[in-house]
Amino acid sequence: MSFKRISIDEAEQLISQRAAQLADIRDEQSFQLGHIAGASHLDNHNLQQFIEAADPDQPLVIYCYHGNSSQSAAQFFVEKDFTEVYSMDGGFEAWRQRYPQQSGQE
Incomplete structure (x- = not known):
């Protein structure tokens, strides 16, 4: 099993429709300056x-700056037996725009 890469629009739909868990893997300072509402750093x-x-068993959306580091993090969570893991392409920079x-x- 592996994670899925999704666009920021797909991520927004998943977050709003299914109450997905959000994981922000950027550095602490970047997280403090801004992040997606409800995200855990x-x-x-x-x-x-x-x-x-x-x-x-709840969807988990992982994001970083531009969508690169989140892919390896997403794979890590798959290996930890999370069943529905997503890496958000474009990362927080694309989301913010x-x-x-x-x-x-928050």
Whole structure:
């Protein structure tokens, strides 16, 4: 089994329709400056905690800056037995341009 690559529009639909889990793997400062509402910031310090708390059967959308690093992260979650994992092509930069109203701080 492997992850699926999805566009930012597909990701937005998945998030709004199915309450997908969101994982932001950018650095902490970038996350603080702006992220998709409801996203969890993941790094080496909280990764295991996220895995233990997350629902492995609920869709998981992973994003980074431009959609490259999120692919290896998505594969990692597949290997951790998450059943529906997506890597968002274009990353947060594309999301921010397409959905500026949904790209703020919480």
